[in-house]
Amino acid sequence: MDRGFINVDDLYLIIMFLVILLSLTVRYLMVLRRHLKSIMNAADSVSKGDFSVELDSDATGELGRLAYNFNYMVKKIKNNIVELEDKNIKLKAILKSISNGIIAIDNRENVMLMNQKAQKLFSYEGDDFEQKNFEKVVKGEPFFEAIKEVMGYGERKKLVVEDENGNYYKIKSDPIKLHDEKDLTIGAIINIEDITQRKRLEKIRSDFVANVTHELKTPLTSISGFVETLKGNENIxxxxxxxxxxxxxxxxxxxxxxxDDILTLSFIENNENKKGESFTMVNVWDVYKEVFDMISPFAQKKSIQISERFENKEITILSNPDYIKQLLLNLIDNAVKYTPEEGNVIVTVEEDEQHIHIKVKDSGIGIPQKDIPRIFERFYRVEKARSRRIGGTGLGLAIVKHIVLSLNGKIHVESKVNEGSEFIIDIEKPQ
Structure with a gap:
């Protein structure tokens, strides 16, 4: 046979080999296409949030390894998302439980997160605040300008502002940093704390110190003056x-x-949270008789009639015994002091299923309506000259108020000028 020609049998074998090879290639490509389509469909499902998809990892070779790795990746992503959602739920719960307003703002001045307290302060409704510019979220004074002022990224700032209702807020800004090699600052977290009560307490303390100083200084100055006069004049x-x-x-x-009144008031305030330690059942009638015996000589000098109306003489209150004595003593003493001669003071004690009611009514000079909201303030006097003349310290009603509060009670006053006043106390019975 001439070497320049291919044998027919050989050609047939070659063609058969090529056909088989092509057939295997087509089949492999079809299998590969089917697996790739499965992977694409699975990837599409995962991208839409469906993590239940799973590829058949029984295939051998690269396709089997690819399917296994894909399934592992999906499981990992699912676990990460579940973990992130759990952390997000906990973060929201933490933010919700914080009493201060919290808002985080990124470097582009867009809101990253905000708790419900901040939403309430800004009068912002809805949960669509994320990635909104803070100017569209933070509404009203004084917050907008204050936050803009403290929002210096990379440094801590704070200031105190007052709103139109007289409420005070401390606004503090801290940088949000990524603790990596670059230590990047990505925004600021703003903490808004309502310090209105603290400010008021500070003012009360400041006023109290000023008033105590004044009240102590006045008699001391008087005593000192008369002592100097007596010392300097032997022939007086x-x-x-x-x-x-x-x-x-x-x-x-x-x-x-x-x-004595300052110490009493201080003791009551310092023991408001320890009422269970020194409280016992106190018979109101027994305490009243003791107070009556103390005050009746002064009442008799002014021909003032003190009478009592007890529903029964077995009414008891869970209290420190000294509290009930101080309460009745201050109220009845005030009634006698501010009632003209031949007047009347009536002490009423009643009870129902839930409360004990104590009333002290007089036919005295009365209290102007404009002064009633302030009569329980320390050192507040309706008429300072008259109060000092009759010997009041200005703390009696403040002591009464704190005693009533420590007994889970309420007190209010009904009064008309030149007709008299009635102090009404309602104290809850222990359950």
């Missing part, structure tokens, strides 16, 4: 000397009463 008339000594004695009593 005996009647004048005795008058000066009586004034010194009166001012000393005034000082003693003031200090």
């Amino acid at each position: 008339d005996i009647a004048v000397r005795n008058r000066f000594l009586n004034i010194i004695d009166m001012e000393t009593d005034r000082l003693r009463n003031l200090i």
Whole structure:
């Protein structure tokens, strides 16, 4: 056979080989296409949030490994998303439980997160605040300008602002940093704390110190003046000397009463959260009789009739025994002091299923309506000159109010000028 020609049998074999090879290639490509389509469909499902898809990993070779790795990746992504969702739920719960307003703002001044307290402060409704510019979220004064001022990225800032209703807020900004090698600052987190109550307490303390100083200084100045007069004049008339000594004695009593009232008020305030430790069942009638015996001599000097109306004499209150005594003593003493001669003071004690009611009514000078909201303030006097003249310290009703509060009670006043006043106390019975 000539070497330049291919044998027919050989040609047939070659063609058969090529046909088989082509057939295998086509089949392999079809299988590959089917697997690739499955992977594409699965990837599309995953991209839409369906993590239940799973590829057949029984295939051998590269396709089997690809299917296994794909399934592992989907499972990992699903676990990561579940973990992130769990962390997000916890973060929202934490933010919701924080009493301060919290808002995080990125470097482009877009809101990253915000808790419900901040939403309430900004009067913002809905949960679509993420990635909105903070100017569209933070509404109203004083927050917008204040946040803009403290929002210095990369540094801590704080300031205190007051709104139109007299509420005070401390606004503090802290940078949000990524703790990596670059230590990038990606925004700022703003903490808005309502410090209105703290401010008011600070003012109360400040006013209290100023008032105590003034109240102590007045009798001390008087005592000092009369002592200097007596020391500098040995020949002073005996009647004048005795008058000066009586004034010194009166001012000393005034000082003693003031200090006693300050200590009493301080004790009540410091023990408001410890009421269970020193409380016992106190018979109101027994305490009233003790107070009556103390005050009746002063009432008799003014021909004032003190009468009582007890529903029964077995009514008891869970209290510190001294509290009930202080309460009745201050109310009845005030009633006698501010009632003209031949007036009346009536003490009523009643009870129902849930409350004990104590009322002290007088036929005295009464309290102007404009002064009623302030009469329980420390050192507040309706008429300062009259109060000092009759010996009031300005703390009696403040003591009464704190005692009532410590007993889970309420107190209010009904009064008409020149007709009299009635102090009404409602105290809850222990359950």
